[in-house]
Each structure stands twice: as structure tokens, then as C-alpha cells.
Amino acid sequence: MAMRGAVIYAPGDVRVEDRDMPTIEQPTDAVIKLSATCVCGSDLWEYRGINPVERPTPMGHEYVGVVQEVGKDVTSVRPGQFVVGSFMASDNTCAICRSGYQSRCVQVKPIGANGAQAEYLRVPLADGTLVATPDTPDDAMVPALLAASDVLGTGWFGAHAAAVDKGKTVVVVGDGAVGLMGVLAAKHLGAERIIAMSRHESRQTLARAFGATDIVAERGDDGVQQVKELTEGLGAHSVIEAVGTQESMSQAIRSSRAGGHVGFVGVSHGVELPGEELFYSAVHLHGGPAPVRQYLPELIDLILGDHIAPDAVFDLTLPLAKAAEGYRAMDERRAIKTLLRP
Amino acid sequence: MAMRGAVIYAPGDVRVEDRDMPTIEQPTDAVIKLSATCVCGSDLWEYRGINPVERPTPMGHEYVGVVQEVGKDVTSVRPGQFVVGSFMASDNTCAICRSGYQSRCVQVKPIGANGAQAEYLRVPLADGTLVATPDTPDDAMVPALLAASDVLGTGWFGAHAAAVDKGKTVVVVGDGAVGLMGVLAAKHLGAERIIAMSRHESRQTLARAFGATDIVAERGDDGVQQVKELTEGLGAHSVIEAVGTQESMSQAIRSSRAGGHVGFVGVSHGVELPGEELFYSAVHLHGGPAPVRQYLPELIDLILGDHIAPDAVFDLTLPLAKAAEGYRAMDERRAIKTLLRP
The missing domain is CATH 3.40.50.720 (NAD(P)-binding Rossmann-like Domain)
Incomplete structure (x- = not known):
């Protein structure tokens, strides 16, 4: 099966194309259907050619969405739940995680490797990485919750x-x-x-x-x-x-x-x-890379309780299919941050 | 009037010679008669020619001794008291000092500029820099108190x-x-x-x-x-x-x-x-440069109460007149730290 996802081919060349549908590979994985994703300032390092682009590479590491499927060892989230995750997957149980540095977990896996600017995303170490919201939030809350995934955290x-x-x-x-x-x-x-x-x-x-x-x-x-x-x-x-x-x-x-x-x-x-x-x-x-996972429960509470409103940071919203324009607008400083709707 | 003090002329060339007797220059100064001083690892940067020696320069910034004379604005120490001071003179009243960073006081003055490897030393900002011991300590306690001036602090x-x-x-x-x-x-x-x-x-x-x-x-x-x-x-x-x-x-x-x-x-x-x-x-x-002044009261208490014994760090004791040998022994790693008795 295929899904649509953003892939960078070279500096300045981002295309939305068919990618393989992600599946459960490890018993600790989850697959989520993305409600929203976005373009990070750090994605521009590749887009501007400052970081090399050696082969076509899926992009994106910020995400919120609904759990579709979980591996057999996953116990803390279940299909149907709305979840927010960090841009670094972590077990949240090792000594480094317990000290608050989940972004440097001994098992850390960067979400970016899986390309979150897409319709679906495989999240490794789902129990340690994802935090479910109490209920499925209103669609209007999705941008703020997405911000928590990286830029706010x-x-x-x-x-x-x-x-x-x-x-x-x-x-x-x-x-x-x-x-x-x-x-x-x-x-x-x-x-x-x-x-x-x-x-x-x-x-x-x-x-x-x-x-x-x-x-x-x-x-x-x-x-x-x-x-x-x-x-x-x-x-x-x-x-x-x-x-x-x-x-x-x-x-x-x-x-x-x-x-x-x-x-x-x-x-x-x-x-x-x-x-x-x-x-x-x-x-x-x-x-260093922010241990966003540490802050997610607090940030979700603050957002759902209307105590903070980080969503104003997204000043451009586009369908995923127009990801290339989202990159271009940020590169040209016409947009601060682009939200993409799959 | 003259006193004896160590002066570096060139890498490897430290001499003990007559220097002008220090006097009160500012109303916040004190002049102390040194009971002991020592050679710092950082003095070896000049001795080894890693820091330049552009002219004959008095050396030393670690000291304990007895107050001889104070300027008219000095209120916290008085002649006859035994004092320990930091290698950085500080007012101990500015916002930076109050936050615990006396070594970066807005008025900071390095003691090294006055050359503490000598019989007498002028200490600027005496109220903020010097801490008097409750009584004149036994001579046996002098090395440990001297350590507090820099290396222990x-x-x-x-x-x-x-x-x-x-x-x-x-x-x-x-x-x-x-x-x-x-x-x-x-x-x-x-x-x-x-x-x-x-x-x-x-x-x-x-x-x-x-x-x-x-x-x-x-x-x-x-x-x-x-x-x-x-x-x-x-x-x-x-x-x-x-x-x-x-x-x-x-x-x-x-x-x-x-x-x-x-x-x-x-x-x-x-x-x-x-x-x-x-x-x-x-x-x-x-x-950074240690805000020793912050720790002096605690360190003096710990030393006089026999809770810590830092004096073992001095493995060579020489009369001030033999300062050159003290430097040589440290340079050749025959000594960890040389105490000098004026």
C-alpha cells in the first residue's frame, strides 16, 4: 500500500509523492494517521543545501494524529487515541530518560528518519514516546498540540x-x-x-x-x-x-x-x-536536542486548558500536497512556520 | 621602605628581590603582613613561557596574614586580625557579587597584579575581599587556611x-x-x-x-x-x-x-x-574564575573545625627567599604545590 509523503531530492527540491505505507516493524512500534504535521526551521538546513542531501529523503519530524495500530508490546496507547509525540523516540525508562533527557535516551531514534510530513507515520518506542490526550480534541486545538511536538517543547x-x-x-x-x-x-x-x-x-x-x-x-x-x-x-x-x-x-x-x-x-x-x-x-x-517528551503532559494540559496558545506560530497552513510551497515560503521568510494538513 | 618579593623576569627566571613596601592607596584598601603564600599552577603559564612575560612582574595571588593597616572606609577588618582573602578582590555588594559571582564583581581587581609572593600585600576592596578568622589560628592551621584562598576554593x-x-x-x-x-x-x-x-x-x-x-x-x-x-x-x-x-x-x-x-x-x-x-x-x-569569596566563611569553619584537611596539597614548603626553587620543583613535577613562608 502507498501513502503520500514529502521527500527532498536536492536543495530546493521537495516533492510530495507515493511512499510505502508504514507498518509495525517492532513490537514496540505504533502507526499513526497524522492529523497535522509541519515544516521545521531545521528542515531548511537541507532545503538550503547547508546539510547535504545525498539521496531522496523523506522529511519531517513533527506530528499529531490518531493511533491506527500498535505492536504487541505497546501498552500505554491504543488504536483510536489522539496522540502527541516528541521528534525523538525514547523508551522513557532508561536512566537518561528518567533524569529528564529523553532526547538522549540510550535507545533514542530520531523520528525524522521515518518522515513525518506524510499521511501516516511509524513511531518507534511508542510507550515511551507518545502521550495520548484525554479525549479526541477539537480540530481547532490541533495546531497548538502539533506545536508541542517540537517547536513549543x-x-x-x-x-x-x-x-x-x-x-x-x-x-x-x-x-x-x-x-x-x-x-x-x-x-x-x-x-x-x-x-x-x-x-x-x-x-x-x-x-x-x-x-x-x-x-x-x-x-x-x-x-x-x-x-x-x-x-x-x-x-x-x-x-x-x-x-x-x-x-x-x-x-x-x-x-x-x-x-x-x-x-x-x-x-x-x-x-x-x-x-x-x-x-x-x-x-x-x-x-541540545530538547527532551520534549518530558514536557508533553504539562504542555498538553496547558494547551487544552487554554493557558497557552502557541498555534499563532503557524502563519501558513497548506495541504500536504503543497509542502514544496510551505518550504519555499519559510525559506523566503514569507512564513514563520508552515502547518501541513494531510 | 622595601620588602622582599618574587618577581618573574622571563620564563624560568623568578627572583626574590626588594620591592616597594605596599601602602594604603585607596580608602577601601588594607595592607596585610603575610603569614604564608604559595605558587599556583596558573603561575606556571608565565614560568613556562605560555603566557608572555613582557617586563619584570611581581607574582602570586594566594595569601593569608595579619592586617597591618586599613584605609579609612574599611569597617569589617581591623589591624591585628588574621585574614584569608580571595585571589580576586571584590566589593561583595554589587548584583553580581550578591548572586555569588564575586570573581566577576563589577569592581573586580585581580590580586595577582599586586604580587602576593611577598612579605606584605595591599588588598583592594578589603571589606568585600577579606574574611577574618575568629581568633589568630595556630601556625599549624596556616597552610590549610592558605589553601582556601584559591586552590581549595x-x-x-x-x-x-x-x-x-x-x-x-x-x-x-x-x-x-x-x-x-x-x-x-x-x-x-x-x-x-x-x-x-x-x-x-x-x-x-x-x-x-x-x-x-x-x-x-x-x-x-x-x-x-x-x-x-x-x-x-x-x-x-x-x-x-x-x-x-x-x-x-x-x-x-x-x-x-x-x-x-x-x-x-x-x-x-x-x-x-x-x-x-x-x-x-x-x-x-x-x-570560570572561582568566586572563592562566596565559600570563604564556610571553608574557614570547616578547616578550623577539623572537618577538612586540604593542607596535604602542599608537598613542599620553602622560605620565600627560595621561591625560584619552588617554581622549578612544580615545573618539573617534583612538587604538586609549593608553600612559601615570608
Whole structure:
């Protein structure tokens, strides 16, 4: 049997075509029928040719949907349930998972390898990876729940990694979807002041809607200087880095005060951190692939209880068949994040 | 008036000669008569020519002694008191100090600039920098109190930066004085297992005396492999890095489990941390010049109460006049740390 799914052939060349229908391969697998999926900023690394594309590759790692079938060892979800999962499959039982780092589970399997921009998806380690909602949610809640699968969970982790807390001043470097979700997370965690670094007016507006109190449009040393002026010369308590480049990491570290916390969730590309600067900065640095699974129960509750509304991060919705346009719009910065409906 | 003090003229050339007697220059200064001082591992960067020596430079930043004179604004210490101070002078009142990062005080002044390997020392910001002992201690307690001034306080910070806690497995990279004090700190904080990475038998013995439960003699990837084998393949919860080189930082990061904590207190020299490795390691990284002042009251109590005995880190004691031999012995690894008596 076949289904439709997005496949990248080369930079700039994403096609929706027939792919094999996923099946249960391991007794711990589930197959889900996707209600929605989306395009991640990190998908653009391939689309822009920064990560190599060596062969036609299914794309996508963000998903919500309805369980179709489960392997014989799966006990925590059953067919018919609506589920949200993390972009990294994890057993949620090993010592690393139990310490809250499911994205580095000893059995970790990236969902991206299975291509979630599709009609159906095989999810390995279903018991450890998927969280069912109490009931089947209204269709209107689907985008917010989809956000939890990666971009919201990643912003959430960035805020926790940056030790955001009540009364603190937080800088967010990066105005992409993850940065914007970092703003939302910082607001939820009680930050007093949230400085969003953004040059794009539409994103500045959205950042303010999510809770930013100040906008800094300058970059590099000028941006750092602006942050210092807003923080009595000391720098921020917490900095969320949501880009992953040399410039953004430098800006994040230099925007923190001594003893402050930098949470970096932008996937690092070609970054080299100078040890001496890091030493004398005396910052706490923590990041990596977000252990979204840790936050899913909390995020689902907050979304279904209408306490947070992350769905505004999707500013373009297309049918799956138009995935190529969804990539193009994000590449050209016409869209922040594209939701795809299979 | 003159006093005797150690001055470095060139790599390998340390001389004890007449220096000007320090005086009160600012109303916040104190001048103390040193009871003991010592040679730091970081002094060897100049001695070995790794840091440049551009002109004859007074050396030393570790000290204990008796207050001789204070400026008119000094209120917390008075002449006649025995004091211990940090290697970084700090006001202990600014927002950064109050958050526990006195080594990055907005007014910070490195004591090294004044040269503590001498008979007398001017200490800036005396109120924020010096801690008086309740009484004049026995001479036998002087070495342990001297250790608190830097090497013990730095090991203590390394252990805290690495989030050492009861029941955890801790790796210590570096068997110099700071690494050994990191072992002692980890023991005091209740670590269950302390793995000291050391190739030198005398240092292995001392590490065990301070609390190490395991010794790994291998370095680099082989050393990391040994640590993994001792930790069910996961790596340690906490790693204290006490060297400051590319190799030692890599070894520290790779010895940590995902979500673990690396506390780095070796002064970084030429280190470049690859962002991608750091990202996927998912470690917490924190370090810098130790805010020793934060720990001084606790360390003084622990020492005077005979709860910790860091003085064993000094395995060579010489009169100040023989400072050159003290440097030579450390450079040739005949001594771990040299105490100098003025």
C-alpha cells in the first residue's frame, strides 16, 4: 500500500509523492494517521543545501494524529487515541530518560528518519514516546498540540535550560518559531522582562503578542550593547539561543551577565566556542536536542486548558500536497512556520 | 621602605628581590603582613613561557596574614586580625557579587597584579575581599587556611559548578592541586563514587587520601572509555575539569552523561569547543574564575573545625627567599604545590 509523503531530492527540491505505507516493524512500534504535521526551521538546513542531501529523503519530524495500530508490546496507547509525540523516540525508562533527557535516551531514534510530513507515520518506542490526550480534541486545538511536538517543547526546554524564573530578565536570540516559543515559555515561567532580538516587524509583533516587553533590532556587538543598556550594564539573567550559528551563540553568551544562564536550542552549525571567553564570561551553558517528551503532559494540559496558545506560530497552513510551497515560503521568510494538513 | 618579593623576569627566571613596601592607596584598601603564600599552577603559564612575560612582574595571588593597616572606609577588618582573602578582590555588594559571582564583581581587581609572593600585600576592596578568622589560628592551621584562598576554593567551585551531590558519580580531570581539591570537595559533598584521572602514582595516592574511589590512568578516548565502563556506559553525573587544555575539556565533556554537569575551573588556554559536539552531548557546562569569596566563611569553619584537611596539597614548603626553587620543583613535577613562608 502507498501513502503520500514529502521527500527532498536536492536543495530546493521537495516533492510530495507515493511512499510505502508504514507498518509495525517492532513490537514496540505504533502507526499513526497524522492529523497535522509541519515544516521545521531545521528542515531548511537541507532545503538550503547547508546539510547535504545525498539521496531522496523523506522529511519531517513533527506530528499529531490518531493511533491506527500498535505492536504487541505497546501498552500505554491504543488504536483510536489522539496522540502527541516528541521528534525523538525514547523508551522513557532508561536512566537518561528518567533524569529528564529523553532526547538522549540510550535507545533514542530520531523520528525524522521515518518522515513525518506524510499521511501516516511509524513511531518507534511508542510507550515511551507518545502521550495520548484525554479525549479526541477539537480540530481547532490541533495546531497548538502539533506545536508541542517540537517547536513549543524546544522553546520550553530553552527557557528551562536558561533557568528562566519569576522576576528575571530574559533575552531571546532568534525570532524564528523556536525563539517565539521561547518568548511564550519565558512569559509562562514568570519572567519580568523579555527582550526579543528581532529585525522583522511581523515577528516583532508576534513576539510582543507572546509576551516580549522589549525588542532589540540590532545584531552582534551593537545588539549586545543594547541589552547591556537595558540591564544596568550587567546583561540578562537568562538567554535563550534559538538559531545555532557562531554569531548567535556569541551574541547569546555576551548578552548574559556573569553567573547567568544561556540555554541554546538552535541546532549548532559550524560553531566553535572560544574557551577563554566562555571561562571569563562565567555563564552557565546548557542546550541540545530538547527532551520534549518530558514536557508533553504539562504542555498538553496547558494547551487544552487554554493557558497557552502557541498555534499563532503557524502563519501558513497548506495541504500536504503543497509542502514544496510551505518550504519555499519559510525559506523566503514569507512564513514563520508552515502547518501541513494531510 | 622595601620588602622582599618574587618577581618573574622571563620564563624560568623568578627572583626574590626588594620591592616597594605596599601602602594604603585607596580608602577601601588594607595592607596585610603575610603569614604564608604559595605558587599556583596558573603561575606556571608565565614560568613556562605560555603566557608572555613582557617586563619584570611581581607574582602570586594566594595569601593569608595579619592586617597591618586599613584605609579609612574599611569597617569589617581591623589591624591585628588574621585574614584569608580571595585571589580576586571584590566589593561583595554589587548584583553580581550578591548572586555569588564575586570573581566577576563589577569592581573586580585581580590580586595577582599586586604580587602576593611577598612579605606584605595591599588588598583592594578589603571589606568585600577579606574574611577574618575568629581568633589568630595556630601556625599549624596556616597552610590549610592558605589553601582556601584559591586552590581549595577553586576545587570547591568546580564541584558546585559540576552539581556534585550525594550519591552521584564524579570524574575529576586533572591531578594538579585544583583537581585534588576537587576530589576533596566532591567527597565532602557526598559523592558516592569519585573517579580521579591521574597517571602519577604520588598523586593517585593523594587523590585516594582525599576521597577518590577509582583511578583512571588513561587519557583521551581511552580514558573516556574507562569512565564509560565504570558507569554502565552512560558517563558520570558530574565532571570537574581542572586543567584548561583542549584535550582536558574534550575528555571532561565526553566523560559526562547526557544531562550531566561539567564544572571547568582550569584556566582555558587555546581551547575551542565544537558547538555540535556540545549540543548533542546535552551537558551543562559552567566554569570560570572561582568566586572563592562566596565559600570563604564556610571553608574557614570547616578547616578550623577539623572537618577538612586540604593542607596535604602542599608537598613542599620553602622560605620565600627560595621561591625560584619552588617554581622549578612544580615545573618539573617534583612538587604538586609549593608553600612559601615570608
